[in-house]
Amino acid sequence: MDAWGRRSFLRAGGLAAAGVLITASGAPSGDGAAFAGMFAGHLAALRRRWREVTAGSGFDPAAEPYRTRLAALGTTAARYRDTAAPAAGRLWPDEPFPSFVATPARLLTMARAYALPGTGLTGDAGLAAAVSGGIDHYRRRVYAEGAPETGNWWHWQIGVPKKLLDAAVLIEPHLPDGVSRALAGAVDHFVPERHLHTYSGTSTGANRVDLCVVMLLRAMLRSDPGKAAVAVSALSPVFPYAEEGDGFHRDGTFIQHSFVPYQGAYGVSLLSGLATLFAVLRGSPWEITDPARQVIFDSVGKSFAPIxxxxxxxxxxxxRGIGRRSYGDHDRGREIAAAVLLLGESASGGERARWQAMVKGWATRDTTVPMLPAAERSDLAFHARLAAIMDDDAVPAAGEPPGHRLMAAGARAVHRGPGWCAGLSMASSRIGHYEHGNGENLRGWHTGSGMLYWWAEGHGDQYSDAFWPTVDPYRLPGTTVSTRRLPDGAGAAWGDTRTPARWVGGATDGRYACVGQHLYGLESTLEAYKSWFFLDDAVVCLGAGITARDGVPVETIVDNRRTDAGLTVDGREVLAPPPADGRKPASAFGGPWRTPASDDRPTGGEDRGAAGTSSAGRSAAMAEAGWAHLTGHGGYVLPGGARLHLLRERRADATGRVARGYVTLWLDHGPDPASAGYAYLLLPGATAVQTRARSADPDWLRISVNTADQQGIRVPSLGITAVNFWQGGATEGLTASGPCAVLVREDATGAATVTVADPRCGLDELTVTWDRRVAGVVHGHPLLAGAQTGRKLVLTFTGLADQAGASHTVTVRTTAPAGARS
Incomplete structure (x- = not known):
């Protein structure tokens, strides 16, 4: 990215439009004090608006629950004030320096108690003095101008200055000029303007937005209009769609750290930061008017709603944040909801109405961690906004949007059927298997090996409740893995665990999808071809060409549910629920449920537990199965039957204090398989009766091909034919001239759609032939270079290589309804 000079920052920030002459050096001409004075009122207004937007407003402090929460904030702030004991190596005795997180956070809590009404300390000069003294003490001992940046850069450039500056701005009337000037000097040392001159390194995506927030706070602290202009202008590179690497991609993917899909962490930070900046700066000389900012508003529906x-x-x-704490997924969902409602204040009326309905639907359905009470505990401003729409009958609660969202740029897919949702996580030459760093997520090795998450109604805590610290990391649901033991933090840190595979993605018409992954195992010789066909009530899962030379078994994990539910196979109870009284449960066959023993450790047999976890109370079985059903969860169908391995176990985390029950179903391909394969159906939310019925209906699904060249299915009742062409070829009446994904859907009226995609992003031209009589093309596509109709349909596409794996649909009219063959 070209350098962004200070002069262009100041002009783009609105100062030139205000009639201020900018010299070649980037400094305002004339008297500096006069220049600053021109904007003093605007900057004072920004400080007031910052308090309203970030600390909280829009509620009656005398009404509940605000009265109680504000009083509690005051009590906490008073405790921090009274227990402070400044010394050379601390501000509080229980938080020795550097205390990058806790000490700045406590100072900000005290500042908010000063700024907010109803805390009992509102406007208290003594409290403000304590905050000011604490800021200066921390600045002298830790955040000192010229001090070396030890540890993570983020603390020095974003985490610490953001909280210190926020606290300083909130108590600004009581902040001595010397303290203010010294803090500004420290920030200028660690966050110089040059960090915003180029869009590269750690100054991209969410990090860039956070750096701009720091710069704006620095501007408000010292009434510096030039810094405010820099902060706003430096946002411009964030807005356009990214062609690669960090930022928003056209399909909704958000990337941070170059190779990691990150809507649920860095993306949340970016959305929240921009929503705050839009709200604070609205109506000021620094209002964000970049035309490309619409990408951010569009991201609510494209990037965040799907996930x-x-x-x-x-x-x-x-x-890497998945294992930080239980129910972190609900915390992040709540943060997204808060950012969306705040962003709505700067959006169009139509956008705001849609987003309010969406958030109200989320809050209505989240019965696991109810959103409104949780907001009351964490964010009063969000609580006020959310309570307003929850109480407004004119705002409907929008339902979950059915259909499929394929984010090929991030190797992710999300599918919603009636009452259920599934998410698919893959790895490719562009996206890493997993991310580890800062000692986090050291065993997330196989989360990119085709992990298939799914939720039926009532299972909002399936991956929330201590799943990551207790699950067997070698048996994540949906994955195909070599059981070769891996060290903690295998592969490069920060997400660069990419594979050689280019064919990762698929085709979707928005309702159904065929998705595939050319899988290479992490630090193993494993190679496989995996496909998922997402339908109304099922996911058809195929695997082929499974090959490895690691000298250990390779497994495909049909599922691994955190549950104590009972499991039946072909109508027989195989794994009964564990009894509450500790006695052995009845089991049709397999080992008994037993209490933990001192030698009950992972041995590398059927229990492949990871170091740092323990497994006990195991009941194992193996069966030739046609179908299986997990009570209260859903069903599994194995077309033609397969040898299904089953395990019930109770797994503890590394501390031994947290344990959860699991039921695991897997297919064992044996050591060093050569071109092994599998086929099974996942039926989320299905009853045992429904599962048995699907298994007994051989005409519902036809698996037309399952090889390392193509994988495809036909579902006559849905009019669907879908094929992942790993290589060009022909099957099920479809022919492709090169590697691609093709999804055909016919309806009873004779209309049909043909959807194609180039997951490899390498085709300049693709010809797809459908052996079906077609009367004509109803709707073409800009990339459709030619279409032949009549006895068969021949479509030629050009330029697919430049489409980042996106799907392209052509609508045609056949000469006969679906199901009829000419």
Whole structure:
């Protein structure tokens, strides 16, 4: 990215439009004091608006629940004030320096108690003096101008200055000029303007927005209009769609750290930061008017709505943060909801109405961690906004949008059927298997190996409640993995665990999808071809060409549910629920449920537990199965039957204090398989009767091909034919001239759609032939270079290589209804 000079910052920030002459050096001409005075009122207004937007407003402090929460904030702030004991290595005795997180956070809590009404300390000069003294003490001992940046750069450039500056701005009337000037000097040292001159390194995406927030706070602290202009102008590179790497991509993917889909962490920070900046700066000389800012408003529907389900954020876009704490997915969902409502204040009326209905739907359906009470505990401003729409009968609660969202740029897919949702996480030459860093997510190795998350009604906590610290990391649902043991933090840190695979993605018409992954195992010789066909009530899962030379078994994990529910196979109870009284449960076959013993450790047999977790109370089985059903969750169908391995176990985390029950179903391909395969159906939310019926209906699904060249299915009742062409070829009446994904859907009226995609992003031209009589093309596509109709349909597309794996649909009219063959 070209350098962004200070002069262009100042002009773009609105100062030139205000009639201020900018010299070649970037400094305002004339008297500096006069220049600053011109904008003093505007900057004072910004400080007031900052308090309203970030600390909280829009509620009656005398009404509940605000009265109680504000009083509690005051009590906490008073405790921090009274327990402070400044010394060379601390501000509080229980938080020795550097205390990058806790000490600045406590100072900000005290400042908010000063700024907010109803705390009992509102406007208290003594409290403000304590905050000022604490800021200066921390600045002298830790955040000192010239001090070396030890540890993570983020603390020095974003985390610490953001909180210190926020606190300083909130108590600004009581902040001595010397303290203010010294803090500004420290910030200028660690966050110089040159960090915003180029869009690269750590100054991209969400980090860039946070750096701009720091710069704006610095401007408000010292009434510096030039810094405010820099902060606003430096946002411009964030807005346009990214062609690669960090930022928003056209399909809704948000990337941070170059290779990690991150809507659920960095993306939340970016959305929240921009929503705040839009709100604070609206109507000021620095209002954000960049035309490309519409990308941010569009991201609510394209990037964030797909990855929030019933109020929680899907873990597959949360990077290394998935294991930080239980119910973190609900926390992130709530943060997205808060950012969306705040952003709505700067959006059009239509956008605001849609977003309010969406958020109200999330809040209505999140019964696991109810959103309104949780907001009351964490964010009073958000609580006020949310309570307003929850009480407004004119705002409907929008339902979950059915259909499919394929984010090929991030190797992610989200599918919603009636009462259920599924998410798919893959890896490619563009997207890493997983991210680890700062000691986090050290065993997320296989989350990119085709992990298939799914939720039926009432299972909003499936991956929330201690799942990540207790699950077997070698048996994540949906994955195909080599059981070769991996060290903690295998592969490069910060997400660069990419594979050689280019064919990762698929085709979707918005309702159905065929998705595929050419899988290469992480630090193993495993190679496989995996496909998922997403339908109304089922996901058809195929695997082929499964090959490895690691000297250990390879497994495909049909599922691994955190549950104590009972499991039946072909109508027989195989794994009964564990009894509450500790006795052995009845089991049709397999090992008994037993209490933990001192030697009950992972041994590398059927229990492949990871170091740092323990597994006990195991009941194992193996069966030739046609179908299986997990009570209260859903069903599984194995067309033609397969040898299904089953395990019930109770797994503890590394501390041994947290344990959860699991039921695991898997297919064992044996050591060093050569071109092994599998086929099964996942039926989320299905009853045992429905599962048995689907298994007994051989005409519902036809698996036309399942090889390393093509994988395809036909579902006559839905009029669907879908094929992932790993190589060009022909099957099920479809022919493709090169590697691609093709999804055909016919309806009873004779209309049909043909959807194609180039997941490899390498085709200059693609010809797809459908062996079906077609009367004509109803709707073409800009990339459709030619169409032949009649006895068969021949479509030729050009330029697919430049489409980032996007799907392209052509609508035609056949000469006979779906199901009829000419």
């Amino acid at each position: 929030v389900h019933d109020g929680f954020c899907l873990d597959m876009v949360r990077g």
